[in-house]
Every structure is written in structure tokens, then in C-alpha cells.
Amino acid sequence: MSDASTPASVAETKQALAAASYxxxxxxxxxxxxAQRLGKxxxxxxxxxxxxxxxxxxLSRASGRELVRLQCYEGLDEAKALYEWNYRxxxxxxxxxxxxxxxxxxxxxxDKEFLLERPLMQAIASPEPVVLLIDEIDxxxxxxxxxxxxxxSDFQITIPELGQIxxxxxxxxxxxxxxxxxxxxxxxxxxxxxxLDYPGVEREMEIxxxxxxxxxxxxxxxxxxxxxxVRALDLKKPPSIAESIDWARTLLLMGAEDIDRETFExxxxxxxxxxxxxxxxxxxxxxxxxxxxxxxx
Amino acid sequence: MGASPxxxxxxxxxxxxxxxxxxxxxxxREEGVAVGTSEILDAFxxxxxxxxxxxxxxxxxLAATIAKSQEDRRLFELLFxxxxxxxxxxxxxxxxxxxxxxxxxxxxxxxxxELREQIRQAIVEGNDGEMRDLARLAIAAFGRxxxxxxxxxxxxxxxxxxxxxxxxxxxxxxxxxxxxxxxxREDLSRFERHLRRELERxxxxxxxxxxxSRPLAELDRALPTSPTQDLAAVHRAVSQMKRRLATLGHExxxxxxxxxxDVRRTMRASLETGGVPMHLxxxxxxxxxxxIYVLCDVSTSxxxxxxxxxxxxxxxxxxxxxLRSFVFIERISEVTEIFEHERDFxxxxxxxxxxxxxxxxxxxxxxxxxxxxxxxxxxxxLDPRSTVIVLGDARTNGREPxxxxxxxxxxxxxxxFWLNPEPKLYWNYGDSVMAAYxxxxxxxxxxxxxxxxxxxxxxxxxxxxxx
Numbered sequence: 001m002s003d004a005s006t007p008a009s010v011a012e013t014k015q016a017l018a019a020a021s022y023x024x025x026x027x028x029x030x031x032x033x034x035a036q037r038l039g040k041x042x043x044x045x046x047x048x049x050x051x052x053x054x055x056x057x058x059l060s061r062a063s064g065r066e067l068v069r070l071q072c073y074e075g076l077d078e079a080k081a082l083y084e085w086n087y088r089x090x091x092x093x094x095x096x097x098x099x100x101x102x103x104x105x106x107x108x109x110x111d112k113e114f115l116l117e118r119p120l121m122q123a124i125a126s127p128e129p130v131v132l133l134i135d136e137i138d139x140x141x142x143x144x145x146x147x148x149x150x151x152x153s154d155f156q157i158t159i160p161e162l163g164q165i166x167x168x169x170x171x172x173x174x175x176x177x178x179x180x181x182x183x184x185x186x187x188x189x190x191x192x193x194x195x196l197d198y199p200g201v202e203r204e205m206e207i208x209x210x211x212x213x214x215x216x217x218x219x220x221x222x223x224x225x226x227x228x229x230v231r232a233l234d235l236k237k238p239p240s241i242a243e244s245i246d247w248a249r250t251l252l253l254m255g256a257e258d259i260d261r262e263t264f265e266x267x268x269x270x271x272x273x274x275x276x277x278x279x280x281x282x283x284x285x286x287x288x289x290x291x292x293x294x295x296x297x
Numbered sequence: 298m299g300a301s302p303x304x305x306x307x308x309x310x311x312x313x314x315x316x317x318x319x320x321x322x323x324x325x326r327e328e329g330v331a332v333g334t335s336e337i338l339d340a341f342x343x344x345x346x347x348x349x350x351x352x353x354x355x356x357x358x359l360a361a362t363i364a365k366s367q368e369d370r371r372l373f374e375l376l377f378x379x380x381x382x383x384x385x386x387x388x389x390x391x392x393x394x395x396x397x398x399x400x401x402x403x404x405x406x407x408x409x410x411e412l413r414e415q416i417r418q419a420i421v422e423g424n425d426g427e428m429r430d431l432a433r434l435a436i437a438a439f440g441r442x443x444x445x446x447x448x449x450x451x452x453x454x455x456x457x458x459x460x461x462x463x464x465x466x467x468x469x470x471x472x473x474x475x476x477x478x479x480x481x482r483e484d485l486s487r488f489e490r491h492l493r494r495e496l497e498r499x500x501x502x503x504x505x506x507x508x509x510s511r512p513l514a515e516l517d518r519a520l521p522t523s524p525t526q527d528l529a530a531v532h533r534a535v536s537q538m539k540r541r542l543a544t545l546g547h548e549x550x551x552x553x554x555x556x557x558x559d560v561r562r563t564m565r566a567s568l569e570t571g572g573v574p575m576h577l578x579x580x581x582x583x584x585x586x587x588x589i590y591v592l593c594d595v596s597t598s599x600x601x602x603x604x605x606x607x608x609x610x611x612x613x614x615x616x617x618x619x620l621r622s623f624v625f626i627e628r629i630s631e632v633t634e635i636f637e638h639e640r641d642f643x644x645x646x647x648x649x650x651x652x653x654x655x656x657x658x659x660x661x662x663x664x665x666x667x668x669x670x671x672x673x674x675x676x677x678x679l680d681p682r683s684t685v686i687v688l689g690d691a692r693t694n695g696r697e698p699x700x701x702x703x704x705x706x707x708x709x710x711x712x713x714f715w716l717n718p719e720p721k722l723y724w725n726y727g728d729s730v731m732a733a734y735x736x737x738x739x740x741x742x743x744x745x746x747x748x749x750x751x752x753x754x755x756x757x758x759x760x761x762x763x764x
Contacts, residue, residue, distance in 0.1 A: 009348075010347065010354060026353055026354075026357060027357045027360075027361070030347065030354055030357045030358060030361065031357070031361045033346070033347075034343050034346055034347075034358060034361060034362075037346045038339070038342050038343060038346065040339065043365070045366075045367070085565065087561060087564050087565045087568070088564075090565075090568060091564065091567075091568070091572050094568060094571065094572055095572060109568065179367075182366075185331060188365040188366070189333055189335055189336060189365075190335075191365070192339070192343075192361045192362060193360075193361055193362075193364060193365045193366070193370075194361060195367055195370060
């Protein structure tokens, strides 16, 4: 089952992910490792913006596999997720082959050639092993979840006209959920479970450093501390990791040397994106920062 | 030792990791974590992949395969600690391994003041290994003073007081000397856990018995329900209800009107006739989701039931997309958004009470006014496929019940159910006007436990509402 690219240990997985510029914590590295060794799908849950989707992308980079992504939304159905018959092409085939017999045409038009592969099908049928990302599974209906079960447990899809199509290579499957609704037991049973949360100060500093290497150490620490302070408030949308990185880059562009009240107020909109949130943050965090006169001198 | 006052000698159970793990899973199940056979198989497969010497990897691998939600994960952590601690201790007792006098050794070198400083340091730094060692020293030092009561909980508190550790709130400068900075509550409780653990270890070693294992206290689990109600059970009953409601009353839907031709399927079907679309195919009529309106009384007269009602609402929101919920006392207020954006039950309960805005000047329910407001606000949205569920005691506090307005609501809605938190015996006594409303309902049920809720679901599914 394990091919050559499977990592041998948790540490190796962690390194590979780090090389793909994703700093995984212990549990994320372990679950990714298990997913590759056991060939089981991973269900990743956590608040928005902690790097759930990024984990899948990093896995694809680290393992050198192609990423196949299925973005879920309400009303997503089989035709858009699995496969569909290309009826235009089927029509053409019928009209083109004028004198061939019915049996022949019938067999012909339900061939793989006339199948439009949608992401799930694509992941299964791919000759190269892939990483399949099913993003925001909680946005779909429960019926769709049920449809996924065959795929997730046996890595196969049943098409009435063709029969079963089984995966030739074992894809790494990552499902993400924002926990906006409870997923079914059946789905959870087939997956490994990983809860991602906002990182601690040290880890977030490493992440910021990885993505904005020019930012001085002291400023990075200050930035992360402020971000953590903001997250501790009861906001509509707390700043994500991606937003701390954006903010770090902005500070670099601004040439800021310290986060004082003025810099903070100028660049606050990068991390807080809600009218009411902005007021709250300015009121609670802004005042804690030193005013520019003290530092600029 | 002979017969010990603490019960029979510790039993390590059948040997081997497999038995231990199965025992652990069994204990998780008893605490309400759904651990299936497939999960256990996964766990074993996962454990083969990680080095068993690393405790973190071992625990994470188990958690990833067994605990499939945050709530489960929390229980998992609590039980993991306890189970493997007990397993180790049981094994140690059976084999007669003890630390004996060795553990006293460090205690003699240190005096309390020095120890106090070090412990403070370790707590602030959050260094677990250090804390554990210091906890053992503290116990040893404490033991020499001969104040040990032998009861773990009491000893923990005594040691903590002797060491002058507090969260700062009741920091009294009795000797006026040390103005110590207060400690973080979280950190302090971590140190207390170490203390407790080491004290338990001592006790087990002394008595060579394990204390009986108890189910986790309700407080530990912190489930957001009153003790008699089980949130999970409410969720189960509601998901059952969802299936039943979804398949009921479809015959009332419109006929052929407005059917849309499905071009793709028509073309596809036309393949049989050589590409000439002879048979029109229509888009399948999707079964419409039921639209549900829930009105929930949150006044003081139903205080005991309102936690239950709110958890019913919470569960309903998990199952239905088209659900609008309202709370009312004197007036009515829509709380759909709170439920949609908040997953944590306690948070919901807090926000409903703070932002519900039900204008309870007097705190007394005014059903008549509620119907009037509901009708003016919502009546346009009500249609034959909507279901209205009222959760309330129908006690009007002597105000006008406006049953005729309620009748209008009932007429517009497809179905209307009433769940009353009072036993049927009390209906229509005092200021309860249940009878006035009941005749317009498709069903009225007493409902204050999950059993009643299940009963309600069953009656609804049976399709024999009382008229």
C-alpha cells in the first residue's frame, strides 16, 4: 500500500511540510503522517483562517502530488462533483456515425471518452497519486455527505453505465469544515480527526518569520502579541494567520520600526474587517499601545 | 496488609496493551463518546505507525482516530490521563514496585520558603516536568510537618495555603512582607493537578489499592444542560424529527403548474430517437424543505424548562436550514441569527438573554400580544408548507389570550404544534388558557423531557394528530 513517497516517521512529515513552507504543530504533523501511512481521509476542523486549506496545499507540495480541489457550497450535486455525460459529444457521435448499428453506437457513447470528469472523479481516475481537497464540507447538505461515503471508504465510484471505477493510486484526502454544522457520524467514522486552533505566540512568530523573513525579530514578536490580544476580544471575525502575515508584510512596506498607536490605526484594517470590530479593537487595543510621540521622539 | 479499608487489592486487569486500549474505549463509551468498532480498528492501525515510546504521538494518534469532535476530544483528554495513570499504578502495585524512602530524600534539603519561590517560578514558566518534581518535594516537606489528613482534596488545599499560592483575589498581606504577584488561575490549577496526582500516587502506594473509578462528574464534563437533561439525547430526538417532518405533508404541494423542462436530460433522452427530442424531460421536483417557525417562551414561569427548550432550539438549528426561531415574553423577538452564528450552547444562552430584546418590563408573558406581533411580522411568509412549533405554558397572567389571532396563525401555517412544559393535569388551571389554543393546534403535547420529545416525534410521524 505504501509507495516510495510515503514518509517514514512523524518527524520526516513535519520536515517535508516545513520545506513546503507550512509549519505544522505536533498533532497536524502526526495526523498527516497517519493519513499517508494508513490511506485514510483526514477531517480538519477549526475556526476560519487557521490554515486548514493551506495544510492540504502544503501536503500536495510536500509530496509532489497534484492538488485536486472541490469547493463545496449549498446545492452542490453529483453532476458538479463527480461526473456527467457529455451529451453534446454523444450527439455528435451519433450523427457522425450514420450507418453503424444501434448496438455499436450504444456501447460507444457510454464510453469513458464521453465522460466529463469532475473533481472527485478526476482524483480517483488520475494515473498519478493526487491530494484531494474537499473544502468546507459543512456547506453542503447531508445528502451530499452520504454520497461521499463510498468514495471515502473504498476510494471508488459507481457509474451505472460503466460499473465501478476504483482508484489506481491512493489519494490523500483532506476534508475541511468550519464547524458551522454537525457532520454525520458516518462521515466522521471514516476519517481521522484533526482540530486546528490558532497557534501560540512562538509558533505564530515562526510562521510570520517564514513568510516575511525581513521583519525584525522584536517587531515580529510585538506584532504577534498584538494579534493575540485582538483575538482574545469577542470579535465577529478574529484575525487569521494569513492576516497576520499580510500585516507583517504591510509593516515592512510602511517601513515601520515599532507598532505604536499611529501605525496601528493606519494599518488596522488589514487584520480587522468589520465595522463594529474596528471600533472595539481601537478602543481596547489601540489605547494600550504607546503613542507615537514617546517612541518617535 | 490483609483486608484494606480502601477495598479489594488493585486489579491490573488482563495484561497486554490490547486489553488496556479496549478497556479505555469502553470507558469512553460509558462517558458518551461514540466509539465504533471501526474506530478501534483504526486506532490499532494508527498505533502501529507511531513509536509507542513517545507519549505525545501515542496520545495524538489515539485521539485522531477515536475522538471526532472537540467535545469528544475534551472527554478523551480527561479520561486518557485517568485511565493510563490508573493502569500504571495498578501494574506497579501488582508487581510491588514502589519508590519507598527515596522520595523523601529531596524534601529535607529544602525549607518551605525556598520551595515556595521555586514553585512560583515553575508555575509562571509553565514547566510541567519541573512542577511535577516540585509537587513531590512539597508533599514530602508537608508530610514531615505531620499535617497530612490522608484525604487528597483536603491536602491539596492545605499545601496550597502553606505555600501561599493564590490567584491574587484573596491575597491578604497578613505578615505584610511578601507582596507577591498574583498567579494565573489556569497555571495554578495545573500545579494543583500535579499535586493531586502525586498525592494519589502516594496514597495508592501506601494502601496498595486503587480508589474506585467514578464516572466523570457533571461539572468536569460541563455539559450545558441541567442534570436531568442530556443534550445529546435532545439532538437525537430532533434529528429523528427532521426525517419525519421532511417526508410529511408533501401531498399538499402544487401540481403540474410551473414545471421546468430540463434541457440537458431532454437532449440526453433524445439519443434514443436519434437526437430528435421527442419526449420532454422535466426537472425533478425536489422535495421542498419544510420551513419551520419555532416560538419559545423564555419567561420566568417556564425557567425550569427553558434550558431544555433552548437546547431543543439549538438541536433544531443543527438539523434544519430553513428554520426561524423566536423567543418571547411580553413581546416577540427573532433570534435566528444568534443560533446560526454561534455554535457554543452556553454562549447562545447568554446572548439570548442579553440580546433577545423581548422587552420584559413586567417579566410576565403576554400571549395575545405575541400572536398579534407574530402575525403582523411574519404572516406573509407563512404558507401551507410551513410548520409552526410553540414552546410555552400558555399562562397568560390574566391578559387577553387573543385566541382568534392564534387561529389565524394556525390557518395560514400548514401545521401547528404546541409543546407545553407542564403536565397535562395542570393545563387550564389557574391562568393557563391551553384549551383556547389547543383546538387550533394540529397537536398539543406535554413536553419536559427528551422522552416526551421523542413521543412528540412519534406522534407527528404517525400522522394522527388529534384535532
